[in-house]
Amino acid sequence: MCTAVTYEGMNFYFGRNLDLDVSFNEKVTITPRQFEFRFRNEAAIKSHWAMIGMAAVIDNYPLYYDAMNEKGLCMAGLNFPGNACYLSRKEGMENIAPFEFIPFILGNCSSVEEAVAVLKNTILINEPFNDLLPLAPLHWIISDQKRSIVVEPMSHGLKIFDNPVGVLTNNPTFDYHLTNLNNYLNLTSAPPNNRFSGKVDLSVSSIGMGSIGLPGDLSSPSRFVRAAFTKANATEETDEGSEVAQFFHILDAVAFTKGCAVNEDGREELTIYSACMNTQKGIYYYKTYSNNQISAVYLNRADLDGSKLETFELITSQQIRDIN
Numbered sequence: 001m002c003t004a005v006t007y008e009g010m011n012f013y014f015g016r017n018l019d020l021d022v023s024f025n026e027k028v029t030i031t032p033r034q035f036e037f038r039f040r041n042e043a044a045i046k047s048h049w050a051m052i053g054m055a056a057v058i059d060n061y062p063l064y065y066d067a068m069n070e071k072g073l074c075m076a077g078l079n080f081p082g083n084a085c086y087l088s089r090k091e092g093m094e095n096i097a098p099f100e101f102i103p104f105i106l107g108n109c110s111s112v113e114e115a116v117a118v119l120k121n122t123i124l125i126n127e128p129f130n131d132l133l134p135l136a137p138l139h140w141i142i143s144d145q146k147r148s149i150v151v152e153p154m155s156h157g158l159k160i161f162d163n164p165v166g167v168l169t170n171n172p173t174f175d176y177h178l179t180n181l182n183n184y185l186n187l188t189s190a191p192p193n194n195r196f197s198g199k200v201d202l203s204v205s206s207i208g209m210g211s212i213g214l215p216g217d218l219s220s221p222s223r224f225v226r227a228a229f230t231k232a233n234a235t236e237e238t239d240e241g242s243e244v245a246q247f248f249h250i251l252d253a254v255a256f257t258k259g260c261a262v263n264e265d266g267r268e269e270l271t272i273y274s275a276c277m278n279t280q281k282g283i284y285y286y287k288t289y290s291n292n293q294i295s296a297v298y299l300n301r302a303d304l305d306g307s308k309l310e311t312f313e314l315i316t317s318q319q320i321r322d323i324n
């Protein structure tokens with residue numbers, strides 16, 4: 001499972017937990033403006049917005065999981081098994097393979113508004129990257145500072161939802177998660193009042209009792225509610241370090257501790273990495289399951305007019321500062 005969130009503070013932040021049982025040797029990857037993006041069914045784009053994100057680079061192609069471009073447009077793919085539906089080629093449409101979707105949108109668009117216009121004429125087709133990497137059943141969150149949307153590939157084409165809470169998890173479909181949130185409207189970060197009954201003498205005995213009923217489990221609907229509550233109540237900080245700390249705390253609230261959720265194949269799901277992108281400064285922060293230290297990769301320190309991918313190996317060994 002996975003969780004993605006947006007966060008409006010001093011700057012606009014976007015990020016995700018990547019929860020999985022395997023790694024594909026992903027690295028922080030910068031694609032500069034002149035790297036040629038070839039598409040299976042559409043013309044190549046030789047010049048586009050530069051982007052940074054997490055990707056498995058195979059045959060010199062960045063298979064992005066999540067990324068932002070130099071204009072602050074961000075996108076992440078999350079598992080959507082059993083629901084994602086990829087179609088056959090259709091004349092007159094932009095026929096994009098799922099693995100091409102992030103480069104296609106972030107390469108061409110500078111805002112959600114532009115992305116929505118492009119999406120109206122786009123379908124996702126059932127073409128895998130190669131025989132060893134089958135189609136990934138995903139849905140996507142696309143956000144900028146002004147607006148966030150969710151894109152779900154269905155049998156009739158792409159379904160686009162506005163995302164007023166700036167959160168995405170996994171199944172079921174996004175409209176379910178939004179409706180389900182209504183069940184929790186009574187939760188509060190404040191000390192609760194006794195609304196149980198005027199005839200029963202009840203009192204607050206501990207801090208946090210306003211959020212009793214917030215689901216604590218790791219299922220996708222529960223992570224959606226927990227991430228939405230944590231994000232909505234997390235206070236805005238006043239410096240970059242504290243903002244980034246706040247963002248990672250939101251992601252930590254929905255992270256998987258290894259061993260706590262086992263998939264149908266008996267393998268343990270864990271939060272392989274957590275990422276936070278400062279979309280205005282072009283910084284990609286991340287930490288991994290075994291390394292709690294935050295690392296930062298700067299888009300603007302790369303040669304953005306170049307034509308070669310730049311990759312940064314993840315630092316996965318624990319970094320502990322010895323004090324004495």
Ligand SMILES: C[C@H](CCC(=O)NCCS(=O)(=O)O)[C@H]1CC[C@H]2[C@@H]3[C@H](O)C[C@@H]4C[C@H](O)CC[C@]4(C)[C@H]3C[C@H](O)[C@]12C
Binds near residue numbers: 020056065128136
């Ligand atoms: C599984 C990842 C999403 C995280 C998630 O939601 N996990 C839930 C697992 S489960 O349902 O609970 O079992 C997704 C996000 C991006 C995906 C990757 C990207 O789409 C890029 C390529 C695309 C190729 O078709 C498959 C390999 C791949 C490298 C994908 C592997 C995998 O499907 C990734 C890593």
